[in-house]
Amino acid sequence: MNKPLIAIVNSSTFGKHFADHIKTLEAFAELRHVTVPADIGGDALAEKIRDVDGIIASVTPRFPKQTLEKCTQLILLARHGIGCDNVDLAAATELGIAVSRVKGVVEREAVSEYAIALLMAASRQVPQGLLAVKNSNWAGRFRMVGMELKGKTIGIIGLGNIGSRSAEILSNGFNARVIAVDPYIDKARFKQFNAEEVSLEELIRSSNAILFHCPLTSETSRILGKAQFAAMQKGAVLVNTCRGELVDEDALYEALQYGPLGAYGTDVVEGEPVDGDHRLVKLDNVIVTPHLGGYSWESLHGMGQTCVDDMVAVFQQGGIAGELANPEVLQKDFRKWR
Secondary structure (H helix, E strand, O other), X not given: OOOXXXXXXXXXXXXXXXXXXXXXXXXXXXXEEEOOOOOXXXXXXXXXXXXXXXXXXXXXXXXOHHHHOOOOOOOEEEEOOOOOOOEOHHHHHHHOOEXXXXXXXXXXXXXXXXXXXXXXXXXXXXXXXXXXXXXXXXXXXXXXXXXXXXXXXXXXXXXXXXXXXHHHHHHHHHOOEEEEEOOOOOHHHHHHOOEEEOOHHHHHHHOOEEEEOOOXXXXXXXXXXXHHHHXXXXXXXXXXXXXXXXXXXXXXXXXXXXXXXXXXXXXXXXXXXXXXXXXXXOXXXXXXXXXXXXXXXXXXXXXXXXXXXXXXXXXOOOOOOOOEOOHHHHHOOOOOOO
């Protein structure tokens, strides 16, 4: 029997730290490492992967319908992460292609802890302090007066696997009042994680700090714009470990320059990767990091193992991947390994 061909696309970490993941795949499959620009066109991407049977995909590039329909042998696209907003799921389902993703619990601790780290760094101006010392400006510390988290009202947009962990840390560790909005969970979950259910308007109006812990969807795209920023408390801190597209960047930039937003700590930027010339990076009250939320040893191992397990299930065992982003494909005549 022929071996399946699996493409590892744009992943800077899969197999780099855990050689056993690559070894397991090589035992039954041929591997192709593909690196392409984040904004590559659909036809150009298809030329690189049209003959593959499986894909392990990073957060970039996008996999639109025009790419997927040219990948006539593709059976499984496994996202090396939680979000699948770079994959046209409707097209994949229509074509009978299964799309799997990492369960939220795998990245729960890593992303939540990173969000709290960004919150603390932005609230207490840690990077600015480091930069002051590097620039021999110790005396500049008088400008770096920060906000304590104890007793503050902190809003969380999205109380799923990761958001609920942040709620636990903030309420139990900082004695903060946690308020949250999430229309997709039941009321018991709010109580379970010491969070008060509020409307988005109330959360924006009342929070000293706001954390994004929601996926990018048609409902959440640009969920914070000019009107929302104008309603925030003076000096509020915003933290984003999800997707840059959750905010209207023009409105965000204005709110950071002229108020009321006091600081922005983000691990994601629309159009990433970005460099030091990006307008947000140049602002003194902004922390931008290069999508490091899931970069803990524990999380990366779990993410990689999930992709390996999914490939093994489909190509060796003739089964189904563990966590499907498009479970509707099971109702169709979806593709299977010959």
